[in-house]
Amino acid sequence: MDFNDTPEQAAYRAEVRAWLGANAEPRKDRPSVNRRLDAEEGLKLAKAWQARKADAGYACRHWPVAHGGQDRPMIETIIYDQEEANFDVPTGFFSIGLGMCGPVMAQYATQEQQARFIPPLIRGEEVWCQLFSEPAAGSDVAGLRTRCHRDGDDWVVNGQKVWTSGAHYSDWGILVARHDSSLPKHKGLTFFFIDMKSPGIDIKPIKQINGGSNFNEVFFTNVRVPDSQRLGAIGEGWQVAITTLMNERLAVGDAPPPDFREVMKLAAACELDGRPALEDSSVREKIADWYVESMGMKHTKARTMTALSQGKVPGPENSIGKVVSAPKLQSVSSFGADLMDMGGVITDPSLMPSDALFQQSFLYSPGLRIAGGTDEILRNIIAERVLGLPGEIRVDRDVPYSDIPTGN
Amino acid sequence: MNFDFSDAQKALKQQTRDFLRAACDTTVPRRVLEDTDEPFARDLWQQVCANESPGIAIPEEYGGIGFGYLELCVVAEEMGRAIAPVPFSSSVYLAAEAILQGGSEEQKGRLLPRLASGESIGTFAVSEGPGQATVANLQATLRDGRVSGTKMPVPDGDVADLCVVVARDGEGASLAVVDLAAEGVSREPVDTLDPSRSHARITFDGAEAELLGEAGQGWAVKDAVFDRAAVLFAMEQLGGADACLQMAIGYAKGRYAFGRPIGSFQAIKHKLADMYIKNELARANCYYGAWALSTDAAELPVAAAAARVAATQAFHFASKENIQTHGGIGFTWESDCHLYYRRSKLLALSIGSERVWKDRLISGLERQEAA
Numbered sequence: 001m002d003f004n005d006t007p008e009q010a011a012y013r014a015e016v017r018a019w020l021g022a023n024a025e026p027r028k029d030r031p032s033v034n035r036r037l038d039a040e041e042g043l044k045l046a047k048a049w050q051a052r053k054a055d056a057g058y059a060c061r062h063w064p065v066a067h068g069g070q071d072r073p074m075i076e077t078i079i080y081d082q083e084e085a086n087f088d089v090p091t092g093f094f095s096i097g098l099g100m101c102g103p104v105m106a107q108y109a110t111q112e113q114q115a116r117f118i119p120p121l122i123r124g125e126e127v128w129c130q131l132f133s134e135p136a137a138g139s140d141v142a143g144l145r146t147r148c149h150r151d152g153d154d155w156v157v158n159g160q161k162v163w164t165s166g167a168h169y170s171d172w173g174i175l176v177a178r179h180d181s182s183l184p185k186h187k188g189l190t191f192f193f194i195d196m197k198s199p200g201i202d203i204k205p206i207k208q209i210n211g212g213s214n215f216n217e218v219f220f221t222n223v224r225v226p227d228s229q230r231l232g233a234i235g236e237g238w239q240v241a242i243t244t245l246m247n248e249r250l251a252v253g254d255a256p257p258p259d260f261r262e263v264m265k266l267a268a269a270c271e272l273d274g275r276p277a278l279e280d281s282s283v284r285e286k287i288a289d290w291y292v293e294s295m296g297m298k299h300t301k302a303r304t305m306t307a308l309s310q311g312k313v314p315g316p317e318n319s320i321g322k323v324v325s326a327p328k329l330q331s332v333s334s335f336g337a338d339l340m341d342m343g344g345v346i347t348d349p350s351l352m353p354s355d356a357l358f359q360q361s362f363l364y365s366p367g368l369r370i371a372g373g374t375d376e377i378l379r380n381i382i383a384e385r386v387l388g389l390p391g392e393i394r395v396d397r398d399v400p401y402s403d404i405p406t407g408n
Numbered sequence: 409m410n411f412d413f414s415d416a417q418k419a420l421k422q423q424t425r426d427f428l429r430a431a432c433d434t435t436v437p438r439r440v441l442e443d444t445d446e447p448f449a450r451d452l453w454q455q456v457c458a459n460e461s462p463g464i465a466i467p468e469e470y471g472g473i474g475f476g477y478l479e480l481c482v483v484a485e486e487m488g489r490a491i492a493p494v495p496f497s498s499s500v501y502l503a504a505e506a507i508l509q510g511g512s513e514e515q516k517g518r519l520l521p522r523l524a525s526g527e528s529i530g531t532f533a534v535s536e537g538p539g540q541a542t543v544a545n546l547q548a549t550l551r552d553g554r555v556s557g558t559k560m561p562v563p564d565g566d567v568a569d570l571c572v573v574v575a576r577d578g579e580g581a582s583l584a585v586v587d588l589a590a591e592g593v594s595r596e597p598v599d600t601l602d603p604s605r606s607h608a609r610i611t612f613d614g615a616e617a618e619l620l621g622e623a624g625q626g627w628a629v630k631d632a633v634f635d636r637a638a639v640l641f642a643m644e645q646l647g648g649a650d651a652c653l654q655m656a657i658g659y660a661k662g663r664y665a666f667g668r669p670i671g672s673f674q675a676i677k678h679k680l681a682d683m684y685i686k687n688e689l690a691r692a693n694c695y696y697g698a699w700a701l702s703t704d705a706a707e708l709p710v711a712a713a714a715a716r717v718a719a720t721q722a723f724h725f726a727s728k729e730n731i732q733t734h735g736g737i738g739f740t741w742e743s744d745c746h747l748y749y750r751r752s753k754l755l756a757l758s759i760g761s762e763r764v765w766k767d768r769l770i771s772g773l774e775r776q777e778a779a
Contacts, residue, residue, distance in 0.1 A: 380677055
């Protein structure tokens with residue numbers, strides 16, 4: 001057991017750290033650049049940053065050379081990400097493209113398509129989004145209703161997607177649609193990538209409870225998609241989607257701050273009964289709980305990293321990430337507001353500790369418990385795939401999709 | 409980065425698990441639990457000693473085999489998994505550690521070989537009854553090489569040969585080794601939540617005591633010993649928590665209700681997923697604590713407290729929800745569920761409650777912050 005990098009890893013880390021030091025600002029105790037800027041301005045910065053990163057050889061290093069990477073060990077990508085997390089850089093715009101769309105293109109697109117689409121994806125020149133969820137297909141995404149039918153060399157798509165991050169600034173998207181309602185639900189799906197500027201696509205931002213709009217509704221009215229943009233066979237859409245969703249669970253990793261550090265700092269500064277709140281045993285107990293969860297996640301990642309650096313496939317321990325970090329974010333931010341007592345309701349950043357980070361997170365965190373697999377779905381996955389418990393009884397699996405009751 | 413045990417350590421773990429599976433299935437802790445005349449499983453203890461497990465981390469010059477603490481950690485996890493009814497933790501994590509941390513070369517050379525071989529059983533006495541023991545409220549005193557006062561519960565105090573006692577000494581506290589066969593020592597078993605591990609009330613009445621370390625400086629040594637023991641107790645708790653999860657999974661797959669395995673209901677799935685999550689968080693914290701213990705890292709106090717808190721929570725949760733998963737049968741004496749439930753509470757309080765360890769954790773973070 002040894003927490004030090006190997007000499008090669010240490011050298012790489014030093015190189016990365018030096019490059020980041022010369023090219024980016026260290027992270028500060030305030031909302032990150034991602035939260036401070038609106039999407040348009042943020043995207044401009046993020047594209048510039050991604051290009052700079054790609055030029056320096058730090059983007060997608062672990063991807064095969066043929067897919068625009070450098071075929072370097074995954075551990076180097078992890079080291080880069082760890083170091084980058086200490087800097088306030090615009091991220092997030094490409095996580096779906098790089099985490100989900102890139103890998104699915106690499107697996108299912110033709111050589112020509114890969115050559116056309118993957119390099120601009122890596123450089124951040126083109127942004128991608130993912131069109132899976134629907135109003136009637138959230139956790140049960142295979143129940144989706146968006147239809148597609150063949151018309152000559154094209155497919156024609158009609159329906160509605162929802163919770164599409166970045167649809168309004170995306171150039172391309174990956175889409176699952178139903179080509180045959182008479183088949184059982186998992187069998188009637190087909191997968192495409194589409195031009196988000198196609199005629200018939202109508203994008204409406206969703207206003208979230210925190211006032212922000214990170215997601216959209218996307219409406220399809222007779223949108224034509226060339227059959228050459230189909231990924232996988234007709235009817236194989238679910239298998240392709242599953243590959244993508246697996247990648248999503250790795251991509252939607254950690255919750256952003258605040259964590260125990262920020263609460264501890266806050267508790268040292270706030271008074272409770274005339275003493276620093278940090279001296280109060282109930283406060284100390286709470287912070288200890290979050291510390292243990294936070295370090296548990298950190299060291300679990302270290303176990304994953306060890307497996308990767310030994311050339312092994314990481315075990316299922318990774319699956320606990322979001323189900324721990326998202327509820328933690330919610331309770332940390334709620335408790336932070338409590339520590340400010342009556343003043344804790346104020347959201348004006350200029351008046352509040354940490355630029356109202358706790359208040360912002362209070363409103364933002366419920367979404368994190370839902371996005372990329374709800375707490376409940378993730379527990380099902382742990383129970384079934386990790387612990388080997390029997391699957392749900394499925395009343396909708398082997399019947400024609402059109403016969404499944406729909407409700408609201 | 410290599411956050412994993414070595415192949416040799418993994419082999420030792422597997423070997424220990426296989427040995428305990430054969431020598432200590434749940435009938436063994438149950439036997440000790442039910443038999444008031446058998447304070448610990450003597451036959452099992454003899455085998456544990458024959459395997460040289462007590463001396464695993466004790467240096468060779470003091471009669472141990474000097475492997476190291478990572479090796480002791482993997483053994484501890486397996487002892488916890490087997491809820492082994494032997495005085496391993498008292499003798500190895502507490503008494504031997506106290507002598508290693510506080511003793512002179514002469515004392516180490518004289519006392520440790522007996523503990524390493526298992527020829528003697530050691531224990532450690534700080535608590536004097538309900539309520540947290542502090543330097544300020546200690547009643548037992550050490551004066552002119554003699555100790556007086558009452559300690560309870562002393563783990564394995566009814567069967568141990570020597571005891572490291574924490575006693576008031578002037579303004580501070582001292583550690584002193586007492587031969588429990590000596591004059592002025594009387595002891596009787598006390599009933600506890602987990603009778604598969606015996607505890608005693610020991611009364612010292614001017615019993616001869618040998619100072620361990622500097623007079624009046626014993627409390628800091630006790631804290632250092634507890635930091636180290638916290639990692640080892642946490643490893644035991646982790647093993648116990650995993651045993652509960654496996655037991656609950658097995659039952660949930662095989663028990664049918666409403667025409668299907670109860671493990672197919674989300675209410676059960678989510679409960680077991682939560683057990684798994686807590687266990688994994690505890691495992692990660694325990695491994696880090698094991699690393700800190702094995703390298704005497706500056707992070708040890710915080711790492712040990714985090715391991716202790718996480719493992720206490722995990723074992724408590726797993727042992728109670730294991731009963732819940734079993735339903736009515738889990739509340740019966742004949743079911744093994746209560747063996748773990750009892751042990752989880754025993755271990756949770758053995759070297760101080762979760763609340764105390766959380767406070768130590770935050771104090772450690774404050775010190776790091778200030779440094």
